[in-house]
Amino acid sequence: MSLTLQILDPRHDPEPSDWERLRTAAGQCVTWRYDLLRAYAWAAQAPVLLAVLREEDAAVGAVSASLRGVRPHRGAYASGRDPAGLVDVHAPGNRSQKGWWFTGDPEPQRQRDLLDGYVRGIRRELGTGWRGVVWREVSPGEPALLPGTVKVRLPTAPLAKLATPWTGVEDWYALLDRARRDSLRRRARNFTADPSLSVEIGPARELVTAAEAAALRAENDLKHRSRLFPLAPLPLPYLEALVGGDEVVAIAYRDRPGRRLLGLSLILDHPAWPVCLSWGALLPEDGGRKHLYFDGYVRMVEWSISSGKAGLVLGKGQAEAKRDLGADLVPSSALAVPL
Structure with missing residues (x-):
């Protein structure tokens, strides 16, 4: 099945009709509720993009990321997107969770395929000036699930x-x-x-x-x-x-x-x-x-x-x-x- 991304700017885009059902079925905390995503996005230091991963229109997961552009002082109120930067994948307002999750418990290779589809789709959305992805709160064993051949690891505080x-x-x-x-x-x-x-x-x-x-x-x-x-x-x-x-x-x-x-x-x-x-x-x-x-x-x-x-x-x-x-x-x- 082909993967498509429903890319949303929570500040302006309406909540998907199946979002709350998806969130609760995946066991995600209240910080992923769409009204909270919208409030977080308006206060964020960089624009936030939410991507719903869909196969044949069925939601199979989600990824939240901040767009760390090359131009300074580009907060959530800025209009337009930077031509280049880094995609910073993290949970909204909560450092104890990851910025990506799936429905069910997919096998490791399927997780990698879904995240690879996300990277390809977000690159098409943003353009070739966006040169990298930073994945946060990566646990031991998870680097193999993330797409890419060259990976630079920076240890952070343990959970x-x-x-x-x-x-x-x-x-x-x-x-x-x-x-x-x-x-x-x-x-x-x-x-x-x-x-x-x-x-x-x-x-x-x-x-x-x-x-x-x-x-x-x-x-x-x-x-x-x-x-x-x-x-x-x-x-x-x-x-x-x-x-x-x-x-x-x-x-x-x-x-x-x-x-x-x-x-x-x-x-x-x-x-x-x-x-x-x-x-x-x-x-x-x-x-x-x-x-x-x-x-x-x-x-x-x-x-x-x-x-x-x-x-x-x-x-x-x-x-x-x-x-x-x-x-x-x-x-x-x-x-x-x-x-």
Whole structure:
């Protein structure tokens, strides 16, 4: 069957009629919902193209990429495309996922054929001045699935994943170093008993506003400003759509007298492996509390176990701390492939 690409600019093009069915059937998180793709594309630092892979009009996968053109200061509001540049394949607004996925579980050779069809189609769309593709969040064994003969690999931060197959949080504690276990238990007890602090876990739309989430998210984003092609801060319209939906869980720490938000974790819900999207907290000198970061992991693990999840994708950054908490670190890299 011949492969065709339905190439979409989420800023302007309408949502395909089968997109939501495709997303949910493929088990993709809420960040791939089309209204969120549109909000992300308007805030992105480079134009975003979404390609739906189709065979005989049946959708078999999707690829999202930013167009890193040669002209400077070409943000999402720029009109027209650059004549040359790199195609940067990455998940929209979420470094814990890949920018490509398929329906079902195709064999390795079929995956390579589909991605080869994507590369050929995107090159026809953009022109010969577009000289390469950068594939992000490539796991061990996956370079062979990506088309191209010359591949330049750049190691990136590993992805932390914590399986939670237990019946209670004590099973998790038992795996940890004694000093870590004792400190987590003690702080969790103290925070729970603290009359000046509330700790709430539940649907984000019930616990936090988009403005509150944006403020704490911005604090966390500042830590990653020096990365190559850093993610743009998520805009308020994006967070309004994200937090207001049904697929995001929040862990919110508040000052009980004034209800001031002190710390916030947002989790993209999923039947098996929810993704910890972000953490943000006020600094102690600004009225925040010490040690909320690690207590947040206790609450996440408790929630994951009680919800019957297979595990948690803890994301990138703070790799050693996450390994000390029992997470497996999956090596990751960016792969540059000239065309």
